[in-house]
Amino acid sequence: MTELTREAAQALIEEVLEVYPEKAKKDRAKHLMVNDKTIEQSKKCITSNRKSVPGVMTQRGCAYAGSKGVVWGPIKDIIDISHGPVGCGAYSRGGRRNYYAGTSGVDSFCDINFTSDFQEKDIVFGGDKKLAKLIDELEGLFPLSKGISVQSECPVGLIGDDIEAVSKKKAAEIGKTIIPVRCEGFRGVSQSLGHHIANDAVRDWIISNRDDQAFESTPYDVAILGDYNIGGDAWASRILLEEMGLRVVAQWSGDGTLAEMENTPKVKLNLLHCYRSMNYIARHMEEKYGIPWLEYNFFGPSKIAESLRDIASHFDDTIKEGAERVIEKYTPAMNAIIAKYKPRLQGKKVMLYVGGLRPRHTIGAYEDLGMEVIGAGYEFAHNDDYDRTMKEMKDATLIYDDVTGYEFEEFVRKLKPDLIGSGIKEKYAFHKMGVPFRQLHSWDYSGPYHGFDGFAVFARDMDMTVNNPCWGMLKAPWLKEEASADDLKAA
Amino acid sequence: MANIMVRKAADGGLSFYLPKRDIEDRITSIEFDTPEKWGGEIRLGNGGVYFIDPIPAPARLPISLRARRVDCVE
Numbered sequence: 173m174t175e176l177t178r179e180a181a182q183a184l185i186e187e188v189l190e191v192y193p194e195k196a197k198k199d200r201a202k203h204l205m206v207n208d209k210t211i212e213q214s215k216k217c218i219t220s221n222r223k224s225v226p227g228v229m230t231q232r233g234c235a236y237a238g239s240k241g242v243v244w245g246p247i248k249d250i251i252d253i254s255h256g257p258v259g260c261g262a263y264s265r266g267g268r269r270n271y272y273a274g275t276s277g278v279d280s281f282c283d284i285n286f287t288s289d290f291q292e293k294d295i296v297f298g299g300d301k302k303l304a305k306l307i308d309e310l311e312g313l314f315p316l317s318k319g320i321s322v323q324s325e326c327p328v329g330l331i332g333d334d335i336e337a338v339s340k341k342k343a344a345e346i347g348k349t350i351i352p353v354r355c356e357g358f359r360g361v362s363q364s365l366g367h368h369i370a371n372d373a374v375r376d377w378i379i380s381n382r383d384d385q386a387f388e389s390t391p392y393d394v395a396i397l398g399d400y401n402i403g404g405d406a407w408a409s410r411i412l413l414e415e416m417g418l419r420v421v422a423q424w425s426g427d428g429t430l431a432e433m434e435n436t437p438k439v440k441l442n443l444l445h446c447y448r449s450m451n452y453i454a455r456h457m458e459e460k461y462g463i464p465w466l467e468y469n470f471f472g473p474s475k476i477a478e479s480l481r482d483i484a485s486h487f488d489d490t491i492k493e494g495a496e497r498v499i500e501k502y503t504p505a506m507n508a509i510i511a512k513y514k515p516r517l518q519g520k521k522v523m524l525y526v527g528g529l530r531p532r533h534t535i536g537a538y539e540d541l542g543m544e545v546i547g548a549g550y551e552f553a554h555n556d557d558y559d560r561t562m563k564e565m566k567d568a569t570l571i572y573d574d575v576t577g578y579e580f581e582e583f584v585r586k587l588k589p590d591l592i593g594s595g596i597k598e599k600y601a602f603h604k605m606g607v608p609f610r611q612l613h614s615w616d617y618s619g620p621y622h623g624f625d626g627f628a629v630f631a632r633d634m635d636m637t638v639n640n641p642c643w644g645m646l647k648a649p650w651l652k653e654e655a656s657a658d659d660l661k662a663a
Numbered sequence: 664m665a666n667i668m669v670r671k672a673a674d675g676g677l678s679f680y681l682p683k684r685d686i687e688d689r690i691t692s693i694e695f696d697t698p699e700k701w702g703g704e705i706r707l708g709n710g711g712v713y714f715i716d717p718i719p720a721p722a723r724l725p726i727s728l729r730a731r732r733v734d735c736v737e
Contacts, residue, residue, distance in 0.1 A: 213688070213709050221685070455668060455680070459725045555685040 178568045181206040188582040203573040207565045214558035220573040221554045223361045229577035234357035238366020240323040246270035246426045248280040249318040254287040256325025261287040272427045307342045318430040319349035329356035351377040362552035371452035382434045393439040398446030401426020403619015408626045416494030437461045470622040472537025473506040502624040513631040518542035520590035527551040532561040606646040670725030711735040
């Protein structure tokens with residue numbers, strides 16, 4: 173597949189949109205664009221964070237998913253109660269593989285489903301009493317938890333339960349932080365609002381808890397925000413920061429603890445990996461505590477080096493030297509990885525459709541391996557994400573917001589990428605089409621992908637997927653015979 | 664009226680952030696910029712115009728404010 177021209181890419185979008193009825197076509201057209209690096213404001217050419225058109229098979233989650241699944245779930249010593257019917261908690265339990273160091277059920281509670289299991293009577297008579305009882309039971313069974321968060325599911329908002337009052341009362345009783353989070357699934361158009369609600373809950377109930385408490389600080393204190401430790405990502409990032417001389421006070425929220433979060437306002441710099449899900453709290457801390465924040469990217473050696481230098485520029489010379497030392501230390505290993513995998517992956521085309529930060533952050537890592545990203549899109553991004561993505565992407569590449577199953581398949585049929593990176597819902601459709609696929613939501617059960625160590629895993633995984641012999645064996649045997657018979661005739 | 668945040672941009676200028684609409688842009692001009700009176704009509708890089716009630720210059724940025732839309736581009 174030769175490189176697309178701007179006109180060809182635009183024609184492709186028009187062609188794909190052709191099947192929609194007039195109204196849906198008009199709506200969807202606003203969400204698809206051909207990248208133009210000269211445009212600074214994505215607002216002029218792409219619409220995002222809008223309600224999905226009914227019936228188009230969107231891949232979005234809900235506010236509860238954004239709050240409980242993404243932001244709160246990975247905090248290891250807080251028990252997250254899925255307050256409402258049983259399903260939401262069951263299906264959001266541990267699927268993202270947010271790793272933690274601890275003993276499950278004793279001091280860590282990431283992979284247990286705590287739910288109030290609403291029944292009809294709770295809908296009719298209200299669930300507040302049940303919540304109070306649940307908190308008592310939790311306190312008896314898991315005394316080492318440091319806090320409890322109440323993640324409300326849809327019915328709680330609908331019947332108007334007062335979870336704040338219960339939380340306040342119980343918090344006073346058991347002497348622990350209890351955080352009510354109003355993240356009912358029906359709020360907003362996607363999980364994105366859930367991130368915002370979760371951030372606001374952190375702001376209101378956690379961030380100022382230790383404001384007047386003494387803290388032994390150093391000039392090199394930083395916090396990692398927006399790293400959920402998927403497959404150990406945050407650990408792979410943390411060691412680099414520590415190696416260059418910084419002290420990582422908190423990890424938000426992968427392998428994080430309540431105490432770390434409470435101590436975050438004491439740091440000197442907030443490092444923000446996932447902009448989409450944590451920028452709210454970073455902006456709040458900047459305003460209230462005067463802590464600057466910085467977006468960084470730990471995918472692929474060139475971006476890591478760039479980010480390490482960027483981070484170091486906020487500190488004195490010892491850290492700057494530290495950054496150079498770290499980069500120098502890992503460069504030979506990284507060159508070896510690139511030497512090994514680049515010849516196997518050179519020139520391969522990638523299409524991405526993920527959430528959060530990955531469609532733009534992984535571009536550098538793919539480019540380090542000689543691969544090229546020809547299309548990128550987000551499930552739930554806002555325009556500020558697209559502003560950032562457009563700078564990273566090449567000209568005349570496709571950008572698609574909240575892409576539908578149909579559109580994505582058509583783009584893949586026409587552009588024939590060598591690799592697709594997307595979620596579990598797309599995975600099997602593309603497997604059946606015979607296109608190499610990596611599930612990039614939780615690294616296809618691999619990882620870590622962040623940091624220098626992660627890049628080794630990343631490169632191996634991409635090679636393993638793209639060059640897997642299985643993709644040539646997907647044709648049904650009876651179809652294959654015919655083909656070989658034809659081949660024989662031709663010969 | 665919308666909640667906005669004004670912060671110092673990396674290049675030393677001011678940057679405007681309107682979370683509800685994901686607008687983050689540099690402020691090209693601000694009507695009043697003295698220690699006693701700060702605010703008024705602000706113009707953005709994208710051509711939008713907003714109005715914030717003049718206040719004494721904020722001691723520290725970023726600051727959250729209420730702004731009125733005078734003329735927005737989108």
